[in-house]
Amino acid sequence: MAEIEELAAAVREFSRERDWEQFQDPKSLVLALVGEVGELAELFQWVPAADAVARFAVPDRQARAAEEMADVLVYLVRLADVLGVDLGAAARAKLADSHRRFPAADHRGVAPHKP
Numbered sequence: 001m002a003e004i005e006e007l008a009a010a011v012r013e014f015s016r017e018r019d020w021e022q023f024q025d026p027k028s029l030v031l032a033l034v035g036e037v038g039e040l041a042e043l044f045q046w047v048p049a050a051d052a053v054a055r056f057a058v059p060d061r062q063a064r065a066a067e068e069m070a071d072v073l074v075y076l077v078r079l080a081d082v083l084g085v086d087l088g089a090a091a092r093a094k095l096a097d098s099h100r101r102f103p104a105a106d107h108r109g110v111a112p113h114k115p
Helices: 002-017 026-044 049-055 059-083 087-101
Strands: none
Touching (some): 002 059, 026 059
């Protein structure tokens, strides 16, 4: 997952150039991340679920969603970098665990739920 590492390095450098590392403690990054997720959610708030894919295929709406998703990704990558988490490895481990917990033969067409 070299792309995630490259993105983390670029975001880290962006922060250093502006002396923003002092403001990017884990709590502040989590709050910024939550705020950006809220902005993304706001785009979909009143869109019927059945219409969401078509509605956000329109170029200007897709661009707005992409901007908010990028903000979410940047804050998540920055948080992982500050905490020393290998985000790619963590995601692969989580997916492997999900394969174990939710075998396709037992869960096809069934929404997952937490016990």
